[in-house]
Amino acid sequence: MRALAPFVLLAVLLAAWEIACRTMDVPVYFLPPPTAVGAALLANLPTLVAAAWNTLAVSLIALVAASLIAQALAILTALSPLLDRAVRPLASVVQVTPVVAIAPLVLIWAGLDHPERALVALAVLVAFFPIFSGAVAGLRSADPDLERLFDLYGASRWQRVTRLRLPAAVPFLLEGHKVGAGLALIGAVVAEFGAGSGSVRGLAWLILDAGARLQTDRMIAALVVLGAMGVAVHAVLERIEQAGLRWWRGR
Amino acid sequence: MTLAALTDVVVDYPRGRALGPFSLSLRAGETVALVGPSGCGKSTALRLLAGLEAPTTGRVERTPGRGETAVVFQAPTLAPWLSARANVALPLELAGAADACARADAALARVGLASHETARPAQLSGGMAMRVSIARALVTDPRLLLLDEPFAALDEITRRSLADDVLALWSASKPAIVFVTHNVEEAVYIAARVVVMTRGPGRVAGVFETPGPLPRPPGFRVTPDFRATVEQVSAALAEGIVA
Incomplete structure (x- = not known):
């Protein structure tokens, strides 16, 4: 019963929407009824899936790139206090700058012929910070007494990072990647909007394109796909995080 | 002396x-x-x-000298991501010893945990985890x-x-x-x-x-x-x- 509750609410809302559209004669270009959205969803399924895949691919590539850059930088800051001082304020600047504000600049740098590079770069910028700050916090989270043991046995800096601090950081890294993946998806969509129509044909492009033609049912269908994709990505990462934590804790 | x-x-x-x-x-x-x-x-x-x-x-x-002093802390202070054997072998591995695993198993046997080499700290009781910690201290034969x-x-x-x-x-x-x-x-x-x-x-x-x-x-x-x-x-x- 509890598991069904959100679906019941959804069904009630959809029914109310449908009835309101029909009884009040709302123009279809203003607000199409759910049935029309459903029809648009089915009619445009191949385009929608292709667009969703484009957006997803951009965010996955961005997630991998952000993961590598963020972890490498975090390890460097763990190895050298001086680098730590240098890198962390700059990382914060990346975090507080809105991606839409940088988008035009990055699009120019990537060049008109390669808008997909700009999209990846922008999604990387958004996904970078949660992974970096998670890694930095995780690398400092090792038990202080274990750190003392490493002192006692004369461990090198490298041994300390690879044998103690990185493994101790795993729960923080899992959390950072979960948040980072969600943000990479949002970043990819926002960057597509920034790039405007005629660029990579992702979901945002589809929404802009449909909006320009006043095809509201297609717009909402694209939104539905975007929402479903977000939920699916979150669910997958939640699973990965749980499995990773179970492995790390040993139960 | x-x-x-x-x-x-x-x-x-x-x-x-x-x-x-x-x-x-x-x-x-x-x-x-x-x-x-x-x-x-x-x-x-x-x-x-x-x-x-x-x-x-x-x-x-x-x-x-280095490696001849061992400390056992109030908490077992084991790495949760390592097995009992790997935890005990850690001091030897940091020093680059070749037979770390065999010596770790021997140390675990000395504290009565011969059949728990592959257990993770989370799977051990408080007393057993402390024994692992003692085994880790003894594995280097400290003075x-x-x-x-x-x-x-x-x-x-x-x-x-x-x-x-x-x-x-x-x-x-x-x-x-x-x-x-x-x-x-x-x-x-x-x-x-x-x-x-x-x-x-x-x-x-x-x-x-x-x-x-x-x-x-x-x-x-x-x-x-x-x-x-x-x-x-x-x-x-x-x-x-x-x-």
Whole structure:
């Protein structure tokens, strides 16, 4: 019963929407009824899936790139206090700058012929910070007494990072990647909007394109796909995080 | 032969004095207990002996080289992502020893955990995790073994059996042991010499030789000699807290 509750609410809302559209004669270009959205969803399924895949691919590539850059930088800051001082304020600047504000600049740098590079770069910028700050916090989270043991046995800096601090950081890294993946998806969509129509044909492009033609049912269908994709990505990462934590804790 | 010595050491932290002036001399193969109230600087004295910290003033002499000192902390302090075997092998692997796994298994067998090599710390009871921690300390065959309230979080039965285990392990390879505790009975049971500390910043409030052989024979806890020493040490401890 509890598991069904959100679906019941959804069904009630959809029914109310449908009835309101029909009884009040709302123009279809203003607000199409759910049935029309459903029809648009089915009619445009191949385009929608292709667009969703484009957006997803951009965010996955961005997630991998952000993961590598963020972890490498975090390890460097763990190895050298001086680098730590240098890198962390700059990382914060990346975090507080809105991606839409940088988008035009990055699009120019990537060049008109390669808008997909700009999209990846922008999604990387958004996904970078949660992974970096998670890694930095995780690398400092090792038990202080274990750190003392490493002192006692004369461990090198490298041994300390690879044998103690990185493994101790795993729960923080899992959390950072979960948040980072969600943000990479949002970043990819926002960057597509920034790039405007005629660029990579992702979901945002589809929404802009449909909006320009006043095809509201297609717009909402694209939104539905975007929402479903977000939920699916979150669910997958939640699973990965749980499995990773179970492995790390040993139960 | 003196293995390690603290001479008139004082340790000042930004928030105040933590220890001293305090002196302690340790012979090879000797078992010494440090007893004192919470916050008297027992753990600080231990870190000085381990070479993990330097005193503000005073002299620290240590003859054990790198890898010849081992510490057991209040918590088992095991890496949760490693098996019991990998945890015990860690000190050897950091030193680049080739036969780390075999020696780790042997150390685990010595503390009675021969069939738990692949268990993760989360799968072990508190007492078993502490045994793994002791195995990790013993795996390098240290000349100086420092135990910082190792059994504080365990129940009385487990504490007693671990105290016997520590003494049995001590009699096998005779490392010098410094055992920090706030439990007087445990101190008198484990150590040949009990150093009582005042409340912080700790000084020496009294030194007591304990009677009887080490390891302790069965029923030692109810002998009059043992009870009398416990009472003497308790009285000195009470005096040190008031003073």
